[in-house]
Amino acid sequence: MITLLKDLLKSRSGASAIEFSFVAPVMIFFFIGSVAVFDMFRTYQNIVEANGVVADVISRQTSIDATFVSNIYGVFTNLQQNSTAPSALRISSIKKTAGVYKLDWKKESGTVSLLKAQVLDSSTLPQITDGDSIIYVEGATTYTMLSNILGFGQMTFAERAFTRPRFISAVAFN
Template sequence: MSDFLKHWFARFHRDRAGVSAVEFALIAPVMVLLYLGMVEISMALSVDRKVTNSASALADLVAQDDVITDGEMANILNAGAAIIAPFDAADFSARISSVTMSLVGEVEVDWSDAQGMPARAAGSQPTLPAGILSAGRSVVWVEVAYSYNAPFREITGDFDIEEEFFLRPRQSLTVSRQ
């Protein structure tokens, strides 16, 4: 190797002027991705909490009454969309059903209303988790779903958040629908 190249490599080896810039250039993309990932996880957890809160609130509003009118049901469903704010209510959907178990153990839907998803057919026989219903009793069943459109979908992708909530009526054995 020529003396010029040896001298140049030796000088280059001793020069530390750009080390910080090179280290930053190597670490910065990883740090930016970590930051964006943490922001995304934080937003997704916030949406998940709001979905859970809306399911609980909707079930509670229905379970407190003995008869639900059309106007009350419209207000209750709108309340669910309001709870999800500041996230887009267009991606929110909810279904509220009253389900009864007969004295012989047959489970069937008494009534169902929904916003953004189909209502369950009256008389249909859904499968509920064990222990939710007992013979001669009813339960208010709320299903909430939210299609979360991630701002950084290249990192995490979009996903659906769903929640179910069950409450027994407080004023009567069943909540009637007018």
């Protein structure tokens, strides 16, 4: 019996299976984690791209109305990878007069509670000359992680974009 026990302790035939059982969960964790982080990064990039597209389209207009805002919000949500997730869009026309930023008009669509309060000062807006205007687009979307394995769960991505009107000094809202 003692000889059999000594032979069993010296045997290496199951070592690779035991090593695999230790390494496999770690490898699976890193694989799922890398897929989840990639998906999170892709969602963030989609909102950055969507904000840029919306800002560019509006900068090419001379005036917009409520129907245009509704349609551009549809474009914004369709540019997101998951267009069923709650999202919000705020479009503002901002002028600088006597060194102070003034809001000409602002239109919001979607789940507006996702957007932060709008602050109009030099810390959040680009430097522009007096009498000039910009289109300020703020977009936000919620993101639910593929797996809660990394502890993120659900988060809100918010991004902003600026552009100058191309054909007129300021885009009007009718």
